[in-house]
Amino acid sequence: MAEKTLEFQPDLNVDFDREAMGDVQTEEMIINMGPQHPATHGVLRIILRTDGELILEATPYIGYLHRCAERIGENLQPYQWVPITDRLDYLAGMNNNHAFAIAVERLCGIEVPERAVYIRVIAAELNRIASHLVSFGCYGMDMGAFTPFLYAFREREYIMDLFEAMCGARLTYSYIFPGGVRFDLPEGFEERCREFLDYFEPKIDEYNDLLSFNHIFVNRTADVVTISAEQAIAYGLSGPVLRASGPKWDLRKVRPYDFYDRFDFEVPVGVEGGHDGIPHKIVVGDSWNRYFMRLLEMKQSVRIVRQALDQMPTDGPVKAKGANNVKLPSGSAYFEGENPRGQLGFYIEGDGSKIPYRLKARGPSFCNLSICSAACRNILIADMPAFIGSIDIVMGEVDR
């Protein structure tokens, strides 16, 4: 296997004429992009070694949000640990609950009733839309465009109203449990949901007009920290970050779980600039593509929710009996779910009692961020927020 395909080439857009600089004295500076920073999407500390405007080396330091979730998991039954999964990737609580619930069900062999599965899919896809809206809004804000942030959060309010009707919470839902969901959908939920989807679908084209093809935005994000497909797989990237580099890999299609094989939807991959209205500077695997994948995925999530609402049985139980007090068999299980940020994996090892022996959460942002020190060499300081915003990390699941 050619090891040199894993090396990152220095950014060719940066053009320094060193000879013309003559005896201008340059000095390397160590700059701290500290844990409190508006563009690091949480408590992330990056130490930059810079030569003027050029970053020679970037070393991320994590652990500021480590809350010992896995240690807590060794003292609680799985259904008691579900609220901790909410707080891993706090912007995609339903998806975290979903992945954990399926991991426990795989280990214990619990069957989930059909109506519950459809409700789960609806909740997970609505949360995917909400999470991508935050990513879209905050990325625009990082690049200096404040208006998309407000539009994104306005749409998000409608989704959070739907979630509040479902389970009473706006951010940390604890709704999807091993064995089903906590409550049935309230009356009138279906109409409200369809109303929201009809309202929201044309908005995605509005956001494209607002931000995606904006000249300044494209110049700041096109061809910035381009990651190739081999590098992406070698570093364990997943989710829109991986798909932007080329591989058409989505766990909902590759390893379908929870009836995702019954729905008809597409998986967007990175686009090359120069045709179909995509600006010329864009290459597959750059920051613009990582951002654009999320907009395209929101459209597909709308499709999935519509189909789920159509196919859902009108009544039936929403949780499996006795799923809360189940004894975990000896042995292990590992399951990954497709979260908005990538593949969230749970490794559960049981020892015959009700409490897991070991519970490990593999956060997608943890793996996505690990490429930072290798990829961020010889880029400009202004490209750093462009890169971090495009990989869309949430420190809750980096540090757990």
Add this chain to the structure above:
Amino acid sequence: MAPEAILKILQETFPDEVTEVMPEGVHPHAVVRPDRWHDIALFLRDDERLGFDWLRCISGVDHIEDKLLTAVYDLHATGKPDTPGAMWHVRNEIAIKVHVDRDNAHIPSVADVWPTADWHEREAYDLLGIIFDGHPDPRRILCCDDWVGHPLRKDYEFPLEYHGIPAVTEYGQTRPQH
């Protein structure tokens, strides 16, 4: 490929290192000795029939009764489609468990085989104390640099204070009792 076939290939190539195979169940895995783990990792990645190019997760487990520490490596082999623009698929899927003594926990690092392993191994060292030989950057990742002990070990003593910050309140110890 079915897990039985994958594990058979692994057992035929490394008959002394693979101590146990478990092809049935929800988590098919092989148990491998740590001495030549680096060679086995290269074989898993480079062999055409296997082609495990994606390391999904390294989980460290503390089996205190057996006096072992385990590192569980979950692997995927991605399959490119024949027509460009079609979905990729999973060619192979397996897990490898490596057991080491609790008192002498050394496993060869596979960070040069799968660059994902870099941070995962740092986390396994930080939380469980498994030392990965040959790791390019062996330091703690989640805990502070001057933290004492490995928090996810079963016999870990929670500290009563850290740099003057107490872990005791007027209601009593905040150390978990279980």
